[in-house]
Amino acid sequence: MKTNKSYRVETVFTLLSPLSHIGESESTTSFLNTIRIMSQGKPVDCFAYNGNALRGMLRDHGASYMLDHLGNIGVPKKTFDLLFSGGAIGGTQSADIDQARAVRSALPFVSLFGGGIGNQILEGKMTQTFAYPVCAETIGIIPQGRNNIDYTAQNISWKKMTGEISFSRMDDAKHNLGDRYIVHEGEQLLLSGDVKPEKGKKEDNEPATQMRYTVEYMVPGTQLFHIFDLNCSDLELGAFVSAVHRWSSRPVLGGLSGKGFGQVRADMDLITDGERQKFMSIEGNQPVLGALAGSAKEQYDRHLESMYRNYLTTNEAQFVQLLEGTKK
Amino acid sequence: MTKSKIVPLKITCTLLDGRLNSSDGLIFLDAILYHAWFKLHAPEVYEGTLEESRIKYIGLPLRQLKNNRWAASVGFYRQYDEKIEYWTKKPNIHGIDAHERLDLEGKRGKIDISAGEYRAYRMPQLIRTVGPIEFYCMGNPRKIAEMLNIMTCIGKKPAMGWGTVKGWTIEPVEQDYTTDGPYGLMRPMPIAEYPAGDYLVRDCAVKPPYWKTSNQEICVIPEVQINDYK
Numbered sequence: 174m175k176t177n178k179s180y181r182v183e184t185v186f187t188l189l190s191p192l193s194h195i196g197e198s199e200s201t202t203s204f205l206n207t208i209r210i211m212s213q214g215k216p217v218d219c220f221a222y223n224g225n226a227l228r229g230m231l232r233d234h235g236a237s238y239m240l241d242h243l244g245n246i247g248v249p250k251k252t253f254d255l256l257f258s259g260g261a262i263g264g265t266q267s268a269d270i271d272q273a274r275a276v277r278s279a280l281p282f283v284s285l286f287g288g289g290i291g292n293q294i295l296e297g298k299m300t301q302t303f304a305y306p307v308c309a310e311t312i313g314i315i316p317q318g319r320n321n322i323d324y325t326a327q328n329i330s331w332k333k334m335t336g337e338i339s340f341s342r343m344d345d346a347k348h349n350l351g352d353r354y355i356v357h358e359g360e361q362l363l364l365s366g367d368v369k370p371e372k373g374k375k376e377d378n379e380p381a382t383q384m385r386y387t388v389e390y391m392v393p394g395t396q397l398f399h400i401f402d403l404n405c406s407d408l409e410l411g412a413f414v415s416a417v418h419r420w421s422s423r424p425v426l427g428g429l430s431g432k433g434f435g436q437v438r439a440d441m442d443l444i445t446d447g448e449r450q451k452f453m454s455i456e457g458n459q460p461v462l463g464a465l466a467g468s469a470k471e472q473y474d475r476h477l478e479s480m481y482r483n484y485l486t487t488n489e490a491q492f493v494q495l496l497e498g499t500k501k
Numbered sequence: 502m503t504k505s506k507i508v509p510l511k512i513t514c515t516l517l518d519g520r521l522n523s524s525d526g527l528i529f530l531d532a533i534l535y536h537a538w539f540k541l542h543a544p545e546v547y548e549g550t551l552e553e554s555r556i557k558y559i560g561l562p563l564r565q566l567k568n569n570r571w572a573a574s575v576g577f578y579r580q581y582d583e584k585i586e587y588w589t590k591k592p593n594i595h596g597i598d599a600h601e602r603l604d605l606e607g608k609r610g611k612i613d614i615s616a617g618e619y620r621a622y623r624m625p626q627l628i629r630t631v632g633p634i635e636f637y638c639m640g641n642p643r644k645i646a647e648m649l650n651i652m653t654c655i656g657k658k659p660a661m662g663w664g665t666v667k668g669w670t671i672e673p674v675e676q677d678y679t680t681d682g683p684y685g686l687m688r689p690m691p692i693a694e695y696p697a698g699d700y701l702v703r704d705c706a707v708k709p710p711y712w713k714t715s716n717q718e719i720c721v722i723p724e725v726q727i728n729d730y731k
Contacts, residue, residue: 181653208584208586209582209628210518210519211516211519211520211580211581211631216582216630217579217664221518223661223662224660224661225589228660228661229591235600236602237602244669247601247604248602248603249603250594250603250612251618252591253602253603254592254593254618254619257589257593257594257596257599258590258593258603261619268549268552269549269725270551272549273548273549273688275546277549277550284548293549295548296548299652299662300654300660301662301665302662302665303662305518311654347704348633354672369720400665402654402665404544
């Protein structure tokens with residue numbers, strides 16, 4: 174029988190590059206996401222990284238890890254939607270005990286993150302906080318006495334940890350690159366394309382589609398504190414580790430990663446039965462697993478390997494049927 | 502072993518960041534303990550792997566009233582702000598993962614993300630910024646402490662980051678405040694059992710699970726916000 178244990182995973186993210194996580198926009202300027210929190214008995218506005226964004230990111234990486242280890246398979250769209258987006262139910266909610274048992278025992282990843290299968294919602298096994306910056310406003314939220322938190326930042330408001338940066342998009346068609354490489358009338362085409370603009374497309378004499386836009390960001394060096402509470406089996410803990418492990422190959426948070434935003438270092442502690450231990454640390458694409466994380470991941474890897482050998486190689490259709498919630 | 506004693510208690514819940522996801526603002530202590538009971542004794546019900554009807558008796562450490570109701574109040578708090586926040590569901594079906602993982606089984610066509618099964622969501626949630634939440638009950642403090650110890654969150658959508666609990670405190674009080682107390686009416690009461698006065702009257706459940714329509718009847722609803730904040 175599977176038994177659930179309670180685990181608390183506390184993560185300190187240290188920003189290695191600016192972080193963009195937008196809330197509201199005004200014209201071409203995007204502002205950081207803010208929430209109103211209680212700070213030492215008073216309500217104040219503060220930046221926070223949305224918990225659901227973190228969960229969605231880990232769900233994507235966990236699903237990707239699982240499918241890689243099940244023979245790098247592709248899945249139909251309904252299954253894809255369940256694994257990567259949590260799925261949806263197709264009608265009035267109902268309970269199917271046998272299906273729930275089968276999914277939870279075969280697929281710890283789905284059991285941990287939850288989702289809609291057939292007409293049934295399988296509840297996930299994680300709760301969490303938003304990720305809060307270490308700053309003056311979050312004294313009382315950020316726990317004291319952690320050796321990986323820089324508490325001097327608590328003398329500063331989060332508003333002093335932000336900056337704004339503007340980007341421009343240049344329309345190269347209107348510059349010398351366009352003059353040089355866009356085909357002109359009478360010239361021979363080497364690659365297929367339209368010599369004359371189609372209806373509705375840009376003519377040579379139309380204005381350039383250039384723009385300048387601005388984003389607000391949290392400055393590098395800022396630390397964010399986050400908690401996951403898991404109530405799960407060892408195998409499901411392994412599924413959680415697998416998701417973080419896959420994320421660590423490209424450890425970024427937030428948007429604009431293509432422009433160099435969002436790179437982070439992560440230090441994760443695990444608290445179980447009142448005991449704190451090192452869970453994982455991630456710096457520069459290199460995950461270092463603590464003892465419990467390592468053994469949970471090994472166990473999960475063995476489970477996936479056994480799934481692949483005993484199930485997928487012989488009956489892939491049955492596997493997909495299980496995930497799609499098709500009635501037997 | 503001494504028999505456990507039921508005494509009048511005040512229980513205070515402090516949230517980590519003060520943000521509570523609740524549209525009507527009613528937080529029920531017996532519902533929190535009911536959830537804790539299942540987490541402790543029958544987690545399979547929440548996991549969907551055991552039928553709830555197989556559970557014959559649910560024993561909460563509270564004084565049991567007639568019709569399976571429990572002697573516990575709703576939560577009372579100072580509310581400092583009320584704000585709409587959103588959760589979103591991004592359909593990865595158009596993302597890089599789909600490029601690598603989606604098997605269209607030889608079919609082609611468009612997947613609509615504006616409607617239907619694969620639609621994107623942006624769901625508004627009413628988030629209240631609140632101070633400590635006070636509950637009153639007639640209960641066994643030791644057993645209640647054991648159960649509340651495993652409740653790390655309250656309110657809706659804790660998996661998305663709302664309602665994380667920082668701590669619970671339990672202290673004795675002089676008398677039973679589960680129906681009438683320092684804030685007037687202390688829990689929804691059927692209209693036949695309590696004079697409505699200026700209170701709101703609407704359908705509400707009177708025992709957990711509070712979402713179940715069969716537990717609902719026309720009730721007098723308490724005013725849960727403590728209104729002395731300036």
